[in-house]
Amino acid sequence: MVNMAEALVRLQTLAGSPTVSTLAAAFREAGHELALVGGPVRDAMLDRGTNDLDFTTDARPDEILRIVTPVSTAQWDIGREFGTIGARIAGETVEITTYRADEYDGATRKPVVAFGDSLEGDLVRRDFTVNAMALRLPEVTLVDPSGGVEDLIGGVLRTPIDPDVSFGDDPLRMLRAARFAGQLGFSVHDDARGAMRDRAATLDIVSAERIQGELTKLLSTDAPRAGIRLLVDTGLADRFLPEIPALRLEIDEHHHHKDVYEHSLTVLDQAIGYEKSRHPGEAPDVTLRLAALLHDIGKPATKRTEAGGVTFYHHDIVGAKLAKKRLGALRYDSDTIRDVARLVELHLRFFGYTEAAWSDSAVRRYVRDAGPLLERLHMLTRADVTTRNKRKADRLGFAYDDLEERIATLREQEEMDSVRPDLDGNRIQEVLGVPPGRVVGEAYRFLLEVRLDEGPLPPEEAERRLLAWWADRSE
Incomplete structure (x- = not known):
């Protein structure tokens, strides 16, 4: 609930800040109007942190630049064609935009830019009433032509x-x-x-x-x-993003599978919770959140009804391919696409751990396959447990605690983050007497598998294994 008395005090405080007061004085001296507008006003009234300072004015772009130059340490006019000038004032970044009265053609979302002549006219063209409030400066008068305060109070x-x-x-x-x-x-x-x-x-x-x-x-x-x-x-x-509504699968009368759509939203909620607890105060991990939202998008394509119920075999593999395709269509960067798809592909891997104790070799492979995504995979896998059965949830939680402890122990013993064969490529060539080429790569992969299965070997033992492999291969 918004306390208006407290909200007005916060607005007064914001208006009196060095950046805002400096800018307000400069525009008044130049004979132009200035108002703090949109998000900063809304967030101040809600007692939320204000990161961006956006202003609007009757001054045209050239005049804005002339006014801000003496009171700022930097200026940029990258948005000049839309009436926007940026500046750095008292250590803060601000944007000042000429009143707008744009028109749209309905065929594209690009407006025909037109400058307006009043603050009220500028405000009513904005997206939502809670963003269509302004603080006229320097007199600190709240301007709210569309009832934004009432909507702010009503949420x-x-x-x-x-x-x-x-x-x-x-x-x-x-x-x-x-x-x-x-x-x-x-x-x-x-x-x-x-x-x-x-x-x-x-x-x-x-x-x-x-x-x-x-x-x-x-x-x-x-x-x-x-x-x-x-x-x-x-x-x-x-x-x-049609893969998300597609998760609303029809549940059979015997409830042989959970509501995948609701489950996915819960996994997203829980992943955010793990992220915040492990990395408080850090920027949101969009890669993890995308993976949580998309982790089961392979289920609609793999759903099969069998005598024992409903199955979704290989939905992790199918889902990874779908995630890669969808994120590519949305123009996400290649690193995000690769990492999200890999997390979707690996999200089921842990559940085999609860069925039978993994060997050290299996734990090493889990770490190797996750690579730099291991911590995100930890959080995604834990978030994927949404069962209401407390005994089952506890069993899965204890199992993952055990897995993380084993990873930590092996990492300390073996430097698992950089698992490599006990012999490098040069030594492989020397031992086998072969030049660089395909054979060296095959030998390298063989020794890597040995390393994952058995842990570190002394160099002489690694060479003996390599020569035995070479002899068997040559037969």
Whole structure:
């Protein structure tokens, strides 16, 4: 609940900060209006941390640059064509944009940039009422033409104008609704939700890069579950991430399998919990969160009904391929695509550990296969336990505790993070008397398997094994 008296005090404090007060004085002296706008105002009222300072003004870009240059240590005009000038003032980065009155053609999300002449006119063209509030400076007057304060108090996301028109102007705003639902914990007004359903297909005009950016921001929030539900319920997810709504598999009357969609959302929640407990205060691990959300997307394609119930054989392998394809279509970078697909592929590997004690060799292979993703695999695997059966959950938890302890012990004994054969390529060539080539690679892999199976060997024993392998191979 927003306490308005306290919120106004926070706004006064924000307005009195060195950066804001310096900028406000400079624009007043130049005879121009200035207002702090959007997210900083909203977050100050909610008592959330304010990271970005966005301003709007009646001054045109050239005039903005002239005003900020004397009071800033750096300036950039990369957004000049859209009316935006950036600057560094009192150690903070700010962006100042000329009032806008854009028009959209309905065929693309790129507006025909038009500068406006009033703060109120600029505000009503914004995405949601809670982002359409401004703090006029330097007098510190709250400007709220669309009822943003009431919606902030009510925890509601509503568009300043008809949502059908707003989302028609810029379909990306529908994804922003999902992001803010996760970030702020707000509900979406029924009118806006209905318009999202009606206009879901218009998302197709938005570039994959823009969609990826909003998905990443949603997954970076503390509680993305509500936003993902909104995307699925309105049909938006079908346009760019259809594998998630496809998880809503029909459950048979005997409940032979759990609700995969709900399970996946719970795994995402739990993965975020493990991430925060292990790395408090660090940036969100989007790779882990993508893997948690997508880890079971291979199940719809592999679902089989058999006498004993429902099976999903090889859904880990199928899911890894689907994840790679989908993330590629969303223009994620190659490292993220590779790592998420690998985590999806490996997410079932641990469950064999609960069925029979692994040998040291099996533990070494688990570590080798996970490579630098081992800790993420730890968190994903633990998060994948969503059973309500406490005995089963405890058994899995104890088993994974044991596995992590064994990994730590072997790592200390054998430097497992850099497991290599006991002989390098040069020594293999010397022992076998062969030049560089395919044979050396095969010998290297043979010795690596021996190393994984048995641990470190003395050099003379490794050479004896190599010569025996070579003799058998030559027969």
